[in-house]
Amino acid sequence: MLNKRELKKTINYICSELFAECVAASLYSGKPNQDNVEALLSSILHIQSDYVKRISHPEPGIPQKKYFRILINDFNKDVSEFIDQIGNLN
Numbered sequence: 001m002l003n004k005r006e007l008k009k010t011i012n013y014i015c016s017e018l019f020a021e022c023v024a025a026s027l028y029s030g031k032p033n034q035d036n037v038e039a040l041l042s043s044i045l046h047i048q049s050d051y052v053k054r055i056s057h058p059e060p061g062i063p064q065k066k067y068f069r070i071l072i073n074d075f076n077k078d079v080s081e082f083i084d085q086i087g088n089l090n
Helices: 004-028 034-056 064-087
Strands: none
Touching: 004 034, 004 064, 034 064
């Protein structure tokens, strides 16, 4: 398992790449609905801050390895959903 600092860096990197990909898709894929693009960008930023906060303040009562395994699986699921939404951005 990565340490907390590396996990935060990874989450920030992935979210910044998703943000850039969303901007690029909105600029180069015709005329997507601007409200959908803005909502997707806002969601990416919200997810980034939420997961970084969850890393900094783990829930008490759950073993640390299990907590971070669940956190990583949830993040990967959310990233997959964002990738699908960016792909359908028309």
